[in-house]
Amino acid sequence: MNIGITCYPTVGGSGAVAAELGKQLARRGHSVHFVSYRLPFRLDEFQENVRYHEIDLTTYSLFEYPPHDLALAAKMAEVARETRLDLFHVHYAIPHAITGILAQQMLGANPPKLITTLHGTDITLVGQDRTFFEITKFGIERSDGVTAVSEFLKKMTADEFQITKPIQVISNFVDISAFSRMRGYRDRAAFAPRGEKILLHVSNFRPVKRPLDVVRIFERVLREVPAVLLMVGEGPERASAQALARRLGLADRVRFLGRQDRIEELTGIADVFLLPSELESFGLSALEAMACGVPVVGSDAGGLPEVVKHTETGFLLPVGDIEGMAARAIEILEDQQHWQALSAAARGRAAALFGAERVVGEYERYYERVLSGG
Numbered sequence: 089m090n091i092g093i094t095c096y097p098t099v100g101g102s103g104a105v106a107a108e109l110g111k112q113l114a115r116r117g118h119s120v121h122f123v124s125y126r127l128p129f130r131l132d133e134f135q136e137n138v139r140y141h142e143i144d145l146t147t148y149s150l151f152e153y154p155p156h157d158l159a160l161a162a163k164m165a166e167v168a169r170e171t172r173l174d175l176f177h178v179h180y181a182i183p184h185a186i187t188g189i190l191a192q193q194m195l196g197a198n199p200p201k202l203i204t205t206l207h208g209t210d211i212t213l214v215g216q217d218r219t220f221f222e223i224t225k226f227g228i229e230r231s232d233g234v235t236a237v238s239e240f241l242k243k244m245t246a247d248e249f250q251i252t253k254p255i256q257v258i259s260n261f262v263d264i265s266a267f268s269r270m271r272g273y274r275d276r277a278a279f280a281p282r283g284e285k286i287l288l289h290v291s292n293f294r295p296v297k298r299p300l301d302v303v304r305i306f307e308r309v310l311r312e313v314p315a316v317l318l319m320v321g322e323g324p325e326r327a328s329a330q331a332l333a334r335r336l337g338l339a340d341r342v343r344f345l346g347r348q349d350r351i352e353e354l355t356g357i358a359d360v361f362l363l364p365s366e367l368e369s370f371g372l373s374a375l376e377a378m379a380c381g382v383p384v385v386g387s388d389a390g391g392l393p394e395v396v397k398h399t400e401t402g403f404l405l406p407v408g409d410i411e412g413m414a415a416r417a418i419e420i421l422e423d424q425q426h427w428q429a430l431s432a433a434a435r436g437r438a439a440a441l442f443g444a445e446r447v448v449g450e451y452e453r454y455y456e457r458v459l460s461g462g
Contacts, residue, residue, distance in 0.1 A: 090119045095179040097126040101372040102207035105260050106179040107131050112448040114138045121171055123164050141167045157183045164191035168200050175201040181210040182220055185227030201458050203233040208369025211245050225249045233458040237370040238391030256454055260372045261447035264439050267379035272356025285315040285421045288358035290373040293323025301364040301410055303332045308414035313421045317342045355380045360417050366407055368392040375442055378434035385417045401434040
């Protein structure tokens with residue numbers, strides 16, 4: 089198949105999944121064309137069958153802001169025409185479903201089919217803003233196929249937008265060969281020089297991720313267990329989290345590492361992964377931690393319980409239960425036998441249910457169904 093993929097290129101779950109899906113499809117012999125304003129952050133290495141098409145954004149004095157969405161639609165139509173795309177697969181409803189529909193209309197008769205994947209905040213935050221509600225609903229209903237990354241997100245979309253169009257749940261996935269403890273950073277002592285336990289948090293540091301809760305959980309863990317905390321990512325709450333760490337006297341125990349492209353090297357040396365989010369439509373970072381055999385301690389929110397099996401691969405507690413999450417993390421870190429059982433179960437669940445081989449195959453079958461009009 090000849091497949092066009094449009095996604096946000098910045099750090100985040102939707103961009104990561106789109107990039108990894110494109111790479112996996114290319115390995116299976118499909119031609120994959122990424123259309124975006126910047127190279128997606130996980131496409132940092134050349135790969136056969138993958139091409140990148142950059143949007144041309146021209147600034148005119150008439151426009152207060154460059155018309156990104158129109159330029160994207162035009163580029164999508166251009167790439168589809170020149171490469172004879174079979175389908176567009178767009179990630180994140182706003183604006184990509186709309187630009188995909190516009191590109192189809194520009195192409196006239198028999199345009200590529202349009203598949204929209206809903207990832208979470210395009211529905212839970214952006215789509216429910218009254219400014220975007222109607223256009224989000226329109227984009228979903230006019231797509232030729234729609235997928236959601238969890239049963240939770242499918243139900244929320246149907247309930248909030250009164251969508252009657254079938255939504256196929258195809259979960260996020262992980263490359264088990266790339267995410268494993270064998271791929272961990274070679275020098276653990278660089279982060280834990282005295283053999284401390286390593287706690288890890290990876291996110292875009294938006295308020296919904298509750299990174300300040302991560303720091304507070306760690307502060308309580310540190311009372312019982314010698315440990316360090318690695319905070320990976322960039323976003324609006326990073327400065328507040330750093331300030332809190334300093335205020336709690338943790339500056340020498342918490343390292344803010346910013347954006348990291350080779351996240352598997354850090355995930356592979358962690359002992360516990362913290363994800364106390366307000367809401368998770370799926371929890372890709374938790375899945376990648378599980379693939380590395382890292383138990384997850386997080387919130388029982390949204391689609392995360394579909395990924396993390398409570399008491400078997402980690403622990404899920406109510407949002408804001410800092411004391412409870414800290415207690416569970418301490419429990420894991422102080423009992424090596426318990427940690428090993430959780431670690432093995434976490435990797436086993438990631439491989440069995442969310443391995444790339446299985447999930448990418450689901451996408452291929454769904455593409456074929458949409459292309460055949462089924």
